[in-house]
Amino acid sequence: MSDTSLPFRPATEETPLTRRLLIGVAVLGLALLVFAPLAAVFTEALADGWAAALASLGNHDARSAIQLTLIITAIAVPMNAAFGIAAAWFITKFDFRGKAFLITLIDLPFSVSPVVAGLCIVLMFGANSLVGGWLVAHGFPIVFALPGIVLATMFVTFPFVARELIPVMIEQGRAEEEAALTLGAGGWRVFWTVTLPNIRWALLYGVLLCNARAMGEFGAVAVVSGKIRGQTATMPITIEMLYNEYLSVAAFSMAALLTALALLTLLLKTALERRHADALAASHRH
Amino acid sequence: MHIDIDEISKQFGATAALHPVSLAIPSGALVALLGPSGSGKTTLLRILGGLEFPSSGRVLFDGQDATHLSVQDRRAGFVFQSYALFRHMTVFDNIAYGLTARPRATRPEKAEIARRVTRLLDLIQLPHIGARFPSQLSGGQRQRVALARALAIEPRMLLLDEPFGALDAKVRKELRQGLRDIHDTTGLTTVFVTHDQEEAMELADLVVVMSMGRIEQIGRPQDIRARPASDFVRDFITV
Numbered sequence: 098m099s100d101t102s103l104p105f106r107p108a109t110e111e112t113p114l115t116r117r118l119l120i121g122v123a124v125l126g127l128a129l130l131v132f133a134p135l136a137a138v139f140t141e142a143l144a145d146g147w148a149a150a151l152a153s154l155g156n157h158d159a160r161s162a163i164q165l166t167l168i169i170t171a172i173a174v175p176m177n178a179a180f181g182i183a184a185a186w187f188i189t190k191f192d193f194r195g196k197a198f199l200i201t202l203i204d205l206p207f208s209v210s211p212v213v214a215g216l217c218i219v220l221m222f223g224a225n226s227l228v229g230g231w232l233v234a235h236g237f238p239i240v241f242a243l244p245g246i247v248l249a250t251m252f253v254t255f256p257f258v259a260r261e262l263i264p265v266m267i268e269q270g271r272a273e274e275e276a277a278l279t280l281g282a283g284g285w286r287v288f289w290t291v292t293l294p295n296i297r298w299a300l301l302y303g304v305l306l307c308n309a310r311a312m313g314e315f316g317a318v319a320v321v322s323g324k325i326r327g328q329t330a331t332m333p334i335t336i337e338m339l340y341n342e343y344l345s346v347a348a349f350s351m352a353a354l355l356t357a358l359a360l361l362t363l364l365l366k367t368a369l370e371r372r373h374a375d376a377l378a379a380s381h382r383h
Numbered sequence: 384m385h386i387d388i389d390e391i392s393k394q395f396g397a398t399a400a401l402h403p404v405s406l407a408i409p410s411g412a413l414v415a416l417l418g419p420s421g422s423g424k425t426t427l428l429r430i431l432g433g434l435e436f437p438s439s440g441r442v443l444f445d446g447q448d449a450t451h452l453s454v455q456d457r458r459a460g461f462v463f464q465s466y467a468l469f470r471h472m473t474v475f476d477n478i479a480y481g482l483t484a485r486p487r488a489t490r491p492e493k494a495e496i497a498r499r500v501t502r503l504l505d506l507i508q509l510p511h512i513g514a515r516f517p518s519q520l521s522g523g524q525r526q527r528v529a530l531a532r533a534l535a536i537e538p539r540m541l542l543l544d545e546p547f548g549a550l551d552a553k554v555r556k557e558l559r560q561g562l563r564d565i566h567d568t569t570g571l572t573t574v575f576v577t578h579d580q581e582e583a584m585e586l587a588d589l590v591v592v593m594s595m596g597r598i599e600q601i602g603r604p605q606d607i608r609a610r611p612a613s614d615f616v617r618d619f620i621t622v
Contacts, residue, residue: 156391203560238495271465273470275434275461275463276463276467276468276469277469277484278434278454278455279454279459279460279461279478279533280484280532280535281458281481281485282480283455283484290480290484294469295471304502
């Protein structure tokens with residue numbers, strides 16, 4: 098052993114002071130930016146006690162908002178999961194012209210402001226447009242109705258699943274699929290028995306992110322929904338309306354519920370990861 | 384099964400991976416496609432396996448035109464360069480895959496599948512690894528499992544893409560003998576791709592030397608050594 102009185106530390110290790118400082122900054126940042134607002138939402142919601150908070154969630158408009166948000170999520174997330182898988186599959190398993198352009202296109206919803214996306218839908222499908230006018234005349238309005246809100250939500254949350262899948266599928270390459278083909282499996286069988294199991298964790302992650310964003314989407318939905326109370330007002334829209342009307346307990350109760358839904362998704366993810374730790378380790382991912 | 388490659392060419396966009404090449408592989412032969420990277424050897428192997436389709440020319444299996452036969456219908460046992468074992472399945476399920484993927488009418492019973500997998504595990508001399516996952520195996524074990532998986536479908540031929548490429552020198556020598564033994568036991572027409580001339584010369588009955596999408600020479604190892612057909616071949620085999 099060398100002289101232990103000399104301060105020895107590996108090149109990649111910081112001094113104790115630097116370490117404490119860095120940890121301190123991280124904890125402080127997390128506390129200020131994440132925990133404090135979270136705590137504030139729940140305290141404000143419970144300012145007049147549990148009874149008042151629950152009562153504010155029990156009225157017709159609030160229940161309609163919760164129901165609407167859940168319906169939108171239940172439609173938009175599976176659709177985007179399917180589209181995301183299809184897009185990622187197409188991009189990673191085939192070579193074609195314009196691939197880079199398609200990848201850029203998938204990212205478009207991240208770079209376009211949701212409000213602009215909402216306006217585009219209004220312009221495309223509004224009652225004054227060609228398509229929208231025809232649809233309204235035939236009793237199927239898009240804007241200021243459920244289809245428009247679902248479209249807006251799907252547009253904004255489209256990249257999540259594809260973005261998660263593309264790098265994983267590129268890294269895994271095509272060899273396993275090709276092997277399955279040479280062993281006699283057809284296209285669907287290859288997909289269900291080889292492709293899907295290999296991407297399931299990335300898919301789950303993408304779906305959870307997509308779900309969280311779909312429930313919380315405000316901008317695009319605000320434009321296309323028309324904010325009709327009890328009809329097209331989603332949870333985030335309702336929160337804003339209640340807040341503007343100084344109904345702080347009701348606004349924060351709804352906000353707390355939305356937060357709880359998001360936390361639940363995260364919890365679900367953690368639980369799944371823990372339960373399948375072996376499979377995760379075996380597939381060299383995360 | 385004997386294989387005839389008749390004026391096969393392959394274009395990838397503007398580049399020609401294979402100029403028209405012809406080759407006759409006798410039934411039961413052990414053939415090496417030898418060449419540097421970019422010589423077209425892997426493309427030719429993938430065309431035989433039905434993973435690529437030629438731009439022109441024909442492939443004949445036992446005299447029957449198989450050019451447009453789908454990859455599933457070729458029944459070619461294919462061993463991939465990095466083995467491409469299904470990482471989320473056990474070794475047992477990997478080997479059984481080709482049997483369970485069969486349509487119900489021709490699919491063997493569960494017990495029969497288990498029996499066959501056990502027999503293949505014995506053949507590759509790894510009888511006790513059925514429950515393991517690919518990530519828990521050594522490189523040499525993976526290669527042998529990939530071989531067993533390819534053999535499970537009762538293939539008409541065996542195609543191997545750089546089967547020893549990812550292994551260290553000692554394991555490589557052992558597995559060379561292993562492949563020779565399996566070839567001799569099964570009697571399958573076997574084609575493997577390699578860039579290692581020593582490997583090709585030692586293992587194969589027939590060596591096909593390729594360069595830049597063309598076949599430079601076809602012959603028995605000793606004949607190629609004794610009479611290289613071109614400067615390229617002479618340079619390539621005297622490393």
